[in-house]
Amino acid sequence: MKQREQYEHWKQVVRGRSRRDVLKGLGAVGMAGLAGCSGGSGGGGGSEATATATATDGSTDTSGGTTDTPTGTSTPDPVSGSMTIFHAGSLAAAFSQAEPQFEEEYGVDVNREPKGSVASTQKITQQGRKASVLGTSDFRLIRNRIVPDFGDWYTIFTTNSMSIQYREDSPGADEISADNWWEILSRDDVTIGHSDPAVDPGGYRAVMTQQLGAKEFEGSALYDQSTYETLRENSTVPTGTETKLKGQLESGALDYAFYYQSISSTADMPFIDLQPQVDLSKATSKYAEHYAKAEVETSSGTFTGAPIAYGMTVPSVAPNPEAGAAWIEYFGSDAGRSILEEQGLVPVDPIVVPKSGQDAVPDRVMNVASAKSSLGPLEL
Incomplete structure (x- = not known):
């Protein structure tokens, strides 16, 4: 269900059409650009700078967007090799x-x-x-x-969201839910895994998800700074990429893993769909402004939510x-x-x-x- 909701959300973002546009019979209107998500140049040490949002109502602005350019119609050359x-x-x-x-x-x-x-x-x-x-x-x-x-x-062709996966016998598995995952994961006997932030966006996004839970959104945060620090103390980086976390989770080396919903939803283990304020799934001005509060420094650059x-x-x-x-x-x-x-x-x-x-x-x-x-x- 969540995947379908995300698909419909992104279709609306891509097509960029408001009800007013349809009623007026105008062509498709692109999304208004916010001065954001721009970043550093080159390799190590560069900054993937913040998204600076100007709208805060949570809606996607379609009224002053950039007009779509029609798709091409030419016949491409054959390929081989x-x-x-x-x-x-x-x-x-x-x-x-x-x-x-x-x-x-x-x-x-x-x-x-x-x-x-x-x-x-x-x-x-x-x-x-x-x-x-x-x-x-x-x-x-x-x-x-x-x-x-x-x-x-380049092209943008697909999206995803962050999630938490675990085993049925992970500590606290019989208690965890979308409403208390941070309480379970901050316990003394819990080991959390995520990929290397310097190598893999799944890694820096896992840290961002934890950071965002302690950031105020619409007047409140999921948890306090102390809980965030405990989550980080319980977190380990056993692998470079998120796909290898699944095996470590299954073996019992990890109790919980932060990685993409696409991996969680296709694995034969339970998982938690996270709140939109932390899962990095929502492409609206309000959420982009909130996500940009997260920042992760690594040896290969500084990355912003x-x-x-x-x-x-x-x-x-x-x-x-x-x-x-x-x-x-x-x-x-x-x-x-x-x-x-x-x-x-x-x-x-x-x-x-x-x-x-x-x-x-x-x-x-x-x-x-x-x-x-x-x-x-x-x-x-």
């Missing part, structure tokens, strides 16, 4: 499911390398490696670290850029969106590209994309 994809661990299930279908349809041999999104980005920016697609769980890594030196454009949005790009160093564009096209199609939904992700429909880099977007991607200057409160 092979390609390598660097991608977030949380995309592994969806990309693995899509791989045989894509290979059969397009005749391209796909090689994938899942890893934390920060580390995946650094393969290109710091290690000099080449791939035909880069897929990250935080689109800002592409916007701020790939463009313009290693690429000219924002609604979760995944990005993909074909880097300028891509050995097979046509195949890379075809992969992105696939995830802008009904088949690709269906796979994302099956794997617990919330597809953006249509996928969105920045209007500022539209001229560089391949025709086959523009055929399934909409060009915007902003997506809800997210500046593109």
Whole structure:
């Protein structure tokens, strides 16, 4: 149910249409850009700076938005050969499911390398490696670290939310709920796991979720600063990426794990859907302003809270850029969106590209994309 609600929410954000627009018969209107989610340049030490929201009523502003650019209609060139994809661990299930279908349809041999999104980005920016697609769980890594030196454009194609997973025999499992999870997780006998914030957005978002619970939202916080500090004391980083946490949770090495709802909802273990004020799922001005109160410093940069949005790009160093564009096209199609939904992700429909880099977007991607200057409160 929550996934469907998120899907409908993001469809409204992407399409950016108000009831007034429909009644007047105007074309689709994009979301008003808020000066936010802009960040540092380059690799380590850069800042993924805060989202500075101007609206506080919680609604998504559609009245003064940026007009959509119609999708393309040209016939793209055929593709062939092979390609390598660097991608977030949380995309592994969806990309693995899509791989045989894509290979059969397009005749391209796909090689994938899942890893934390920060580390995946650094393969290109710091290690000099080449791939035909880069897929990250935080689109800002592409916007701020790939463009313009290693690429000219990107797309936002899916979203997610944070959750807590546990075993049926985890300490406090028979008591935990959405209304008291922080009380259970702050007990002395509880071990919490999350991925490495320096390597993986799932890691810095786990810390953000804990931070936001202690931040006032609409007049109150879920818990106090002391509880937040206890949550951090109980937290450990046993792995680089969130997908490896599942095995550690199953083995009993961890009692609870903070990671994406897409992973939790497809695993055979109970999980907690978190409050929107902490789960980073809501792309509205009110929530973006609240999420921006969270900030995590790591050895690979400082990251600031924002609604979760995944990005993909074909880097300028891509050995097979046509195949890379075809992969992105696939995830802008009904088949690709269906796979994302099956794997617990919330597809953006249509996928969105920045209007500022539209001229560089391949025709086959523009055929399934909409060009915007902003997506809800997210500046593109």
